[in-house]
Amino acid sequence: MTQTDPTAIDPQPLIAAARDAARNAHAPYSRFSVGAAVLLTDGSVVTGANFENASYGLSLCAETVAIATLSAAGRLRDVVAIGVIGGMQVDGVATGTDPVRPCGRCRQVLNEAAGMGARDIAVFCAGAQGERIETHRLRDLLPHAFGPGDLGL
């Protein structure tokens, strides 16, 4: 697996793109907008925003929407990094300042891209105003992961 060096990637453009994407969150139930922006090997960026449902449990996180979108474009093997930002209420007032970190399901979804691309993924997490950006590696957020390799891929 190729080791991505997260410190070699500038998180600011990703967080800015994620923040733009969060404006299109469909989050009328939680009023917690989340945006995600994924950097691909060619430098292009694919975004997503959370997509809630009146049947609450069907809601999709921003990270999952972004990964599904780039997979549909044939780019699942090309994921290098993801920036995530959240916590803005739909009226623009922040609910909290802690960086939003991908939930467990999203970590597993990201791991599908990491496994298929044979590349670790850098994960940048920002507070609601884009402040206090954390830098992680997916392998640290989801140690001992089950992935494509376990099924022979």
Ligand SMILES: O=c1ccn([C@H]2C[C@H](O)[C@@H](CO)O2)c(=O)[nH]1
């Ligand atoms: O990493 C995360 C965590 C939460 N959410 C969404 C799910 C739900 O719509 C709202 C509140 O949990 O935030 C994301 O999109 N990504």
